[in-house]
Amino acid sequence: MRETAVRFGEGGGLAGIVTEPATGSALAGLPAFVFLNAGVTHRVGPSRVTVAMARALAGLGFTTLRFDFSGIGDSSPRTDTLPLGESLIAEIRQAMDGLARSHGVEQFVLGGICSGATLSFLTAREDERVVGGLLINAQGHLHGTDPVLSDKLRAATVSRHSWRMTLKSSFRSKNWKKALSGQLDPLRILRMLFAAPLRLFSGSKDAAPDHWQGDEASAGHTRLDAGDELAALAARKVRLFHLYCEADEGLDYFRLVLGKRLDGLASSETARHEVLLGANHTFTMLWSQHRLVAAVCDWAAEFTVQAAAERTR
Amino acid sequence: MALAVELIFFGGDDRGLFGCYHAPLPPARECAFVLCPPHGHEDIQFHRVLRQLAVLLAEAGFGVLRFDPSGCGDSVGDSDDWGLARWQDDVGSAMDELRQRSGVHRVGLIGLRLGASVAMAAAARSDVDSLVLWDPVISGADYLSELRGLHQGMLAHAHVTPAPVSRAAAHGGASTGEELLGYPMPGQLSAELSSLDLLASTERPARQALLVESNKAAAQGDLVRHLGKLDVAVQHEPVSNPHLWVWNEDFAKVHVPRKILELITAWASEVYP
Numbered sequence: 001m002r003e004t005a006v007r008f009g010e011g012g013g014l015a016g017i018v019t020e021p022a023t024g025s026a027l028a029g030l031p032a033f034v035f036l037n038a039g040v041t042h043r044v045g046p047s048r049v050t051v052a053m054a055r056a057l058a059g060l061g062f063t064t065l066r067f068d069f070s071g072i073g074d075s076s077p078r079t080d081t082l083p084l085g086e087s088l089i090a091e092i093r094q095a096m097d098g099l100a101r102s103h104g105v106e107q108f109v110l111g112g113i114c115s116g117a118t119l120s121f122l123t124a125r126e127d128e129r130v131v132g133g134l135l136i137n138a139q140g141h142l143h144g145t146d147p148v149l150s151d152k153l154r155a156a157t158v159s160r161h162s163w164r165m166t167l168k169s170s171f172r173s174k175n176w177k178k179a180l181s182g183q184l185d186p187l188r189i190l191r192m193l194f195a196a197p198l199r200l201f202s203g204s205k206d207a208a209p210d211h212w213q214g215d216e217a218s219a220g221h222t223r224l225d226a227g228d229e230l231a232a233l234a235a236r237k238v239r240l241f242h243l244y245c246e247a248d249e250g251l252d253y254f255r256l257v258l259g260k261r262l263d264g265l266a267s268s269e270t271a272r273h274e275v276l277l278g279a280n281h282t283f284t285m286l287w288s289q290h291r292l293v294a295a296v297c298d299w300a301a302e303f304t305v306q307a308a309a310e311r312t313r
Numbered sequence: 314m315a316l317a318v319e320l321i322f323f324g325g326d327d328r329g330l331f332g333c334y335h336a337p338l339p340p341a342r343e344c345a346f347v348l349c350p351p352h353g354h355e356d357i358q359f360h361r362v363l364r365q366l367a368v369l370l371a372e373a374g375f376g377v378l379r380f381d382p383s384g385c386g387d388s389v390g391d392s393d394d395w396g397l398a399r400w401q402d403d404v405g406s407a408m409d410e411l412r413q414r415s416g417v418h419r420v421g422l423i424g425l426r427l428g429a430s431v432a433m434a435a436a437a438r439s440d441v442d443s444l445v446l447w448d449p450v451i452s453g454a455d456y457l458s459e460l461r462g463l464h465q466g467m468l469a470h471a472h473v474t475p476a477p478v479s480r481a482a483a484h485g486g487a488s489t490g491e492e493l494l495g496y497p498m499p500g501q502l503s504a505e506l507s508s509l510d511l512l513a514s515t516e517r518p519a520r521q522a523l524l525v526e527s528n529k530a531a532a533q534g535d536l537v538r539h540l541g542k543l544d545v546a547v548q549h550e551p552v553s554n555p556h557l558w559v560w561n562e563d564f565a566k567v568h569v570p571r572k573i574l575e576l577i578t579a580w581a582s583e584v585y586p
Contacts (some may be wrong), residue, residue, distance in 0.1 A: 247472030
């Protein structure tokens with residue numbers, strides 16, 4: 001494995017590390033992985049998991065780039081007035097452009113945790129060079145940009161998350177202990193658990209989206225096009241891996257938005273989803289970090305198989 | 314004038330240390346600083362703080378090298394490479410690199426928490442002009458106790474299970490040995506930490522030092538007196554910020570204690586006019 005520090009983007013303001021297989025070049029036909037920041041955590045990731053993923057993938061023959069968005073980690077802040085949503089995707093494109101120039105790579109897998117996952121998905125929709133999305137604890141990526149719908153989904157997600165954590169999760173006994181010992185604000189718990197259902201019961205139209213179960217009956221709703229988004233990427237043969245930690249709210253969003261269509265849309269020839277029971281949003285426990293790396297490598301092997309098949313054609 | 318920041322790997326292929334060199338804005342001063350980061354979760358949470366400090370110092374005319382010690386951050390290696398002696402060697406490599414890049418012979422070390430302890434030990438065996446020790450780990454045994462307490466608190470409150478819930482989740486390698494707040498604690502490092510005691514040092518680490526104390530609970534009066542006995546001119550600055558080093562599951566809640574950064578920059582500017 002070999003690692004090189006790189007600068008790219010306008011004025012060389014973006015900082016990253018390229019990790020390559022020991023031979024110095026990736027196996028022919030494999031896409032390169034580009035890892036995005038998890039929130040404002042710099043490119044090594046929480047507990048250094050992005051470094052671990054990059055080095056494990058290099059061991060499988062992949063080239064990877066982990067970089068910092070402008071203003072994060074070692075990258076310079078932007079000096080223009082480009083809106084954040086546009087600058088982030090522009091910088092991801094610059095990362096792919098840079099790797100294409102330096103390594104001759106034409107296809108990319110975008111990946112990240114939390115906001116890094118969401119941005120990976122949004123960029124995959126727009127850039128045909130993207131052949132895969134490693135979406136770890138993604139949230140808010142499947143329903144478009146309608147702010148009213150976003151607010152409703154957010155409220156419904158929080159409520160659903162609270163119910164699941166209290167009644168069904170591996171952490172339910174811990175949560176009850178905390179509640180009974182007064183470590184949690186009981187009023188806050190009640191609000192989280194019952195606010196959305198009470199509004200629904202009272203008939204408030206603002207309670208939650210009428211199609212929040214994401215079932216067939218609501219599939220035609222023009223504002224909720226999660227199915228269309230995923231189908232469009234599947235049609236392009238973009239491989240998607242939704243990996244969620246059990247404690248992550250994104251899992252509730254994912255299930256809420258896709259509803260009964262989840263298995264059909266998120267598990268197919270090009271899509272996979274997995275829940276890591278007992279793990280939290282930032283993979284604090286070492287076992288969960290090891291499992292994350294193993295799951296990513298297992299998924300990445302699909303690209304190896306595909307590349308080998310294409311080479312023998 | 315824009316600040317120039319170079320990303321580098323240094324220390325040779327076997328060491329492979331990653332660093333960021335911040336060139337000074339002119340007029341450059343006659344001293345440059347190596348920043349020695351804290352360890353583990355504190356390193357992740359304080360990456361931005363160290364970058365901001367480097368920017369302030371470079372704007373004030375100091376060349377600065379931030380770096381990741383062996384097995385940390387973007388540097389080569391993993392927890393098998395962790396050890397206090399090795400990290401002291403890394404500081405020596407960083408000082409060599411900084412002297413070469415800045416063209417300045419006089420070098421100071423600025424360390425946070427365990428990074429401060431490593432810096433002080435490294436300074437005692439090198440030619441270091443000044444030291445900034447920000448909440449140094451004075452007793453390694455106390456540091457381990459503190460981390461273990463925080464880890465137990467995390468296990469009690471965070472949404473994690475100590476071991477995989479299902480057999481499938483265990484696939485990929487179960488962790489062995491002690492772990493603390495998202496990082497392994499290898500036996501070798503644990504043993505070294507257990508015997509770490511800055512108050513037992515006998516060599517003068519530097520001509521002058523600034524001690525920044527953010528938590529009265531970890532008061533540094535004993536270290537101030539000890540450094541005084543070693544003929545170090547010490548300035549002790551309590552700046553209350555008692556929750557600075559508490560583990561936080563949400564890394565988005567980055568706290569940059571600007572007052573401390575400005576204090577360090579002002580002290581350095583006064584010492585090296």
